[in-house]
Amino acid sequence: MTEHFEPEIVAFCCHYCAYGAADLAGSMRLNYPANVKIVKLPCTGKVDIIYLLKAFEDGADGAYVAGCLEGNCHFIDGNIKAKRRVARAKKLLDEIGIGGERLEMFNMSASMGPRFAEVAREMTERVRGLGPSPLRK
Amino acid sequence: MIIAEQKPIQEIKAMIAGYQKVLIVGCDTCVTICMAGGRKEVGIIASCLRMALQIDRKKPQLIEDCIQRQCEWEFVDTLKDKVDGVDAILSSACGVGVQALAERFPNKPVYPALNTTFMGMPNEHGLWVENCRGCGNCGLGRFGGICPIARCSKGLLNGPCGGSQNGKCEVSKEMDCGWQLIYGRLKTLNQLDQLEDILLPKDWSTDRDKGQRKMFRGDVYYEQTV
Amino acid sequence: MSKPFKDVLTSGEFVITSEIGPPKGTNIDKMLHHIELLKDKVHGMNVTDNQSSVMRLSSVAVCHIIKDHGGEPILQMTCRDRNRMALQSDLLSAYVLSVRNVLCLTGDHISLGDHKGAKQVFDLDSVQLIAAAKNLEQGQDLGGNKLDGSVEFCVGATATPETDNMDSQLLKFRKKIKAGAEFFQTQAVYDMSKLKSFMEHARQSNTKILAGILVLVSAGMAKYLNANVAGVTVPQELIDEIAGAEKGKALQKGMEIAARQIKQIKDENICPGVHIMAIGKEEIVPEILEMAGV
Structure with missing residues (x-):
């Protein structure tokens, strides 16, 4: 089953950077896995722990938050807040038994289309290696 | 809170x-x-x-x-x-x-x-500290508004112990020595003399040692009718 | 039989006390050996009270054993493990077991020891404990009740000459004297200039100060003290001296340093006595005294 496992991954992307990077990746005709479903946010500072938990509760095998490079947040420090919330959510996922490694925080700018594709591949590979979420077993 | x-x-x-x-x-x-x-x-x-x-x-x-x-x-x-x-x-x-x-x-x-x-307060966003033990007999007036019961790890009443160093407690280098805070504050207030008297052993009968504590005030009390 | 400690304190003689550490368990052979070695060499043997918050044989019991062997015990009592009832009760018990000296301490925090989850007490602090002992001498307990038969103790306390907060420590020091402390045994001192400046304050009272001498056994121990023990600072030159000792000779060097300090304290009349702490190596104390010529 693992061999054919295609993970469902939710990417919470900031409007000012990662979402733009995704767009650029598309314009550049870069390939990245179709496993990644993007949720656009006005800033990763909008990410709440409950969003991350709900992604898993509703069946995601993995999730990540992609915000601006540190120091470049359009709202000063939304990405730093997101980083801390991701850290706490990872702990909760560990406690629950899902595993914190299924969640990650990334930073990129809007011009980093190739990096967006790379991150999408990296997370897809990581979660594929981990197998389906324990909730889907 | x-x-x-x-x-x-x-x-x-x-x-x-x-x-x-x-x-x-x-x-x-x-x-x-x-x-x-x-x-x-x-x-x-x-x-x-x-x-x-x-x-x-x-x-x-x-x-x-x-x-x-x-x-x-x-x-x-x-x-x-x-x-x-x-x-x-x-x-x-x-x-x-x-x-x-x-x-x-x-x-x-x-x-x-x-x-x-x-019982305490958010000292900073995301950092909460204890500063009252609810002992039932407030002595803050004697200690410059800093409670030795709650903020000295041993609850000492007559001054710091020998474990106080660099203003920190022997329990942890992260923890302020409550007595250095008290001493420093009373020094600022020019009220150090009020520390010179030996404080007698505390009367803990107002603490929870007598079992569940209850408080009654006749002027606001009325019989529950439910 | 040794002289009552109180008499030694007032005799003008250079006072020497040392320590006996009760064992963890009931095997007292090594401790008895130390008692035999020390009883005629020192004027008093402090018996530590669950030292460093590590549960051990009780200090009252060991004081009684020392008395039986002809030594002069000094009962250490901390406020950590007993409330005012138990502290007073143990003072009465010690008295009927012929113990006549008590050193009142706050006690280390419970979290530093081997029963970290235990509930610590600190119903009294060291000042109040001194006062309680004095109160028992008046035939009264802290509840205001009369005793049928009182006690008589030579009551001591501790001080920290190398503290970095001298003002607030002196506040406590004054209170201890006011409460009735007749002698002080200090935390370890290594810097004689700090001891001297502390003594300038202490000399204003009549109380006897015995300087704490903690024997260094290695450079590592010195560094540990500096990093972890409040109010103790081993100067770099002493660390270098002990580090420079030949292999296997570090303890010997530590003993030399201790002997040198004792000699200096006596010769320069800095303090009227010393309290020697060898922490489990009490057998070296007689040799240190010999080296110091006291």
Whole structure:
């Protein structure tokens, strides 16, 4: 089953950077896995722990938050807040038994289309290696 | 205010695992301010529990709610209809709230989702500190408004112990020595002389040593008619 | 039989005290050996009270054993493990077991020891404990009740000459004297200039100060003290001296340093006595005294 496992991954992307990077990746005709479903946010500072938990509760095998490079947040420090919330959510996922490694925080700018594709591949590979979420077993 | 923190999910899960329908009740007062058991945290706890139980192949129904104050009957009573329909209650209030629910709903098991930690305040956003032990006989006037019972790790009344160094406590280099704070403040106030008298052993009879403490005030008391 | 400690304190003689550490368990062979070695060499043997918050044989019991062997015990009592009832009760018990000296301490915090989850007490602090002992001498307990038979103790306390907060420590020091402390045994001192400046304050009272001499056994121990023990600072030159000792000779060097300090304290009349702490190596104390010529 693992061999054919295609993970469902939710990417919470900031409007000012990662979402733009995704767009650029598309314009550049870069390939990245179709496993990644993007949720656009006005800033990763909008990410709440409950969003991350709900992604898993509703069946995601993995999730990540992609915000601006540190120091470049359009709202000063939304990405730093997101980083801390991701850290706490990872702990909760560990406690629950899902595993914190299924969640990650990334930073990129809007011009980093190739990096967006790379991150999408990296997370897809990581979660594929981990197998389906324990909730889907 | 009362400060609390969420218990580990697995500990909460073990308490409610045997029930099919559980009401999770938050409190909008202290534990909302300290971000441990308010409306938002009830959502997080419920989501975590649903997932943790699903891993165990269990699918209980978790009903989320939050009331203004779990430590007042008039708010607790609003839960009555919801409580009637569930097998158990999980309270994300402080220990006072948990016990209020237990007393009001004698036929329903009630479980705590939080550890009530202390009386204190958020010193900074995300950093809470204890500064009152509720000993029932406030001596802050003698100590420059800094409590040695709550803020000296040994609760000493007559000055610092030998474990005080660089203004820190022997228990941890992260912890301020309460007595250095007291000394420094009274020095600033030019009131050091008030520390010279030997303080007699504290009368702990106003602490919780006599059992549950009760307070009665005739002018505001009226017989419950319910 | 040794002289009562109180008499030694007032005799003008250079006072020497040392320590006996009760064992963890009931095997007292090594401790008895130390008692035999020390009883005629020192004027008093302090018996530590669950030292460093580590549970051990009780200090009252060991004081009694010392008395039986002809030594002069000094009962250490901390406020950590007993409330005012138990502290007073143990003082009465010590008295009927012929113990006549008591050193009143706050006690280390419970979290530093081997029963970290235990409930600590600190119902009294060291000042109040001194006062309680004095109160018992008046035939009264802290509840205001009369005793049928009182006690008589030579009551001591501790001080920290190398503290970095001298003002607030002196506040406590004054209170201890006011409460009735007749002698002080200090925390370890290594810097004689700090001891001298502390003594300038202390000399204003009549109380006897015995300087704490903690024997260094290695450079590592010195560094540990500096990093972890409040109010103790081993100067770099002493660390270098002990580090420079030949292999296997570090303890010997530590003993030399201790002997040198004792000699200096006596010769320069800095303090009227010393309290030597060898922490489990009490057998070296007689040799240190010989080296110091006291």
